[in-house]
Amino acid sequence: MGSSLDITTAAVDPALLDLPWQLPLEQWPADRIAALPKGLSRHTVRFAHLSNHVIAIKETLPELAKREYEMLKKLVALAVPCVEPFAIINNRTDATGEPLPAVLITRHLKFSLPYRAMWSQGLRPDTATRLVDALALLLVRLHIAGFFWGDVSLSNTLFRRDAGSFAAYLVDAETGQLYEGGLSNGQRENDLEIARVNIAGELLDLIASGNAAPGVDANAISDRIILKYRNLWKELTAAEVIGESERWKISRRVERLNDLGFDIEEMTIKSDGAGSTIKIQPKVVDAGHHGRRLLRLTGLDVEENQARRLLNDLDEYRLAHSKSADDEEVLAHEWLSHSFEPVITAIPKHLTGRLEPAELYHQVLEHRWYLSQNEKREVSSVDAVNSYINTVLVHRRDEESLIAPETGNITLPNAIPSGTITVADEDGEVDWRDLV
Numbered sequence: 001m002g003s004s005l006d007i008t009t010a011a012v013d014p015a016l017l018d019l020p021w022q023l024p025l026e027q028w029p030a031d032r033i034a035a036l037p038k039g040l041s042r043h044t045v046r047f048a049h050l051s052n053h054v055i056a057i058k059e060t061l062p063e064l065a066k067r068e069y070e071m072l073k074k075l076v077a078l079a080v081p082c083v084e085p086f087a088i089i090n091n092r093t094d095a096t097g098e099p100l101p102a103v104l105i106t107r108h109l110k111f112s113l114p115y116r117a118m119w120s121q122g123l124r125p126d127t128a129t130r131l132v133d134a135l136a137l138l139l140v141r142l143h144i145a146g147f148f149w150g151d152v153s154l155s156n157t158l159f160r161r162d163a164g165s166f167a168a169y170l171v172d173a174e175t176g177q178l179y180e181g182g183l184s185n186g187q188r189e190n191d192l193e194i195a196r197v198n199i200a201g202e203l204l205d206l207i208a209s210g211n212a213a214p215g216v217d218a219n220a221i222s223d224r225i226i227l228k229y230r231n232l233w234k235e236l237t238a239a240e241v242i243g244e245s246e247r248w249k250i251s252r253r254v255e256r257l258n259d260l261g262f263d264i265e266e267m268t269i270k271s272d273g274a275g276s277t278i279k280i281q282p283k284v285v286d287a288g289h290h291g292r293r294l295l296r297l298t299g300l301d302v303e304e305n306q307a308r309r310l311l312n313d314l315d316e317y318r319l320a321h322s323k324s325a326d327d328e329e330v331l332a333h334e335w336l337s338h339s340f341e342p343v344i345t346a347i348p349k350h351l352t353g354r355l356e357p358a359e360l361y362h363q364v365l366e367h368r369w370y371l372s373q374n375e376k377r378e379v380s381s382v383d384a385v386n387s388y389i390n391t392v393l394v395h396r397r398d399e400e401s402l403i404a405p406e407t408g409n410i411t412l413p414n415a416i417p418s419g420t421i422t423v424a425d426e427d428g429e430v431d432w433r434d435l436v
Contacts, residue, residue, distance in 0.1 A: 009087035039114035039155025054108040059101040071173040082170040115154035120211045130166040136228035138168035146182045150175035152195035154202045248372035297332035302358035
């Protein structure tokens, strides 16, 4: 039996021959099956133990198995989140010599669950939001890669939470098509409509069968995924050239992604004669992720929103100063010494009690951005700190109206000559609208 099989595999594992390929998947003995949740499928699908891992096996037609196997290989090469193809097996026959369907084998994604299974459980609101965000992000990444899915559904998508990150993975590429020239708007809209209908339909099915978690609104969830997709697509694909004196625009673009619920996994900037273009790879993160990462890298223990803003600044510093031999911890220490601490120590002693250091640094970053936008140039950290002290910090309490001295103890490369900008209303409070 074993010698008659036609096996195409990406990784040689002799244990593959020990599985009962002469039996239809539905008849495989229980000791061979891995009891894991799976979504709905038009094919017979089973999980099985193989050596020290688990594989997913799908019975299908030979030509469909080969096509999907090759498609998954291409998606893996493009770094698209999807299951890893493992093997195709043809020429299966039963004990009487009757032919059996071909099978496509993929590696099971460890610690993952089908989206359908997630929505059948009780979900906290913030977890449900991240599930939606992760699925929208997967769709955007697939479309950016030029992949038309054609069968977006909760059953065809896996969810995994790993080291604080939430990620969605494609698990079925049978109907997909990869276009080298990218997708047209019509193709994207078609895929989105398929997603909206399929996702709402599966959720309605779960609700009707009594298997949905309480409070699940099928139409609201499917609509939210599409809305998230549209907002994220706009932020990731909109062309924007950043001039050498307009680096402040990078921070604002990152913050717009943050406002949509996405963190930054990777950011690259390419420069040419016309300026610099930005490429951003987002991700969805668990609650508390930013605070834990900042604490691990710098020892700063701050609130989550403060940590996110400081990490964005750290990541921008890393992008501008990293060398191939530098690791994240080294660059984090440099950022702490060259960016964070100089700003904090530049604050006059009589004003240091107004804000905690993390919030103070965050507000200086915001102030610098508004100044840069207002002046249409890259305002230096020196100028931003001076301006912040003189126009904001001294007015933080109504009973105190002190003018701080020039901050001569902060030195940064390429600093623009110091100068102060005062923008305050009749009550002495800064009106940010005057700066925009």
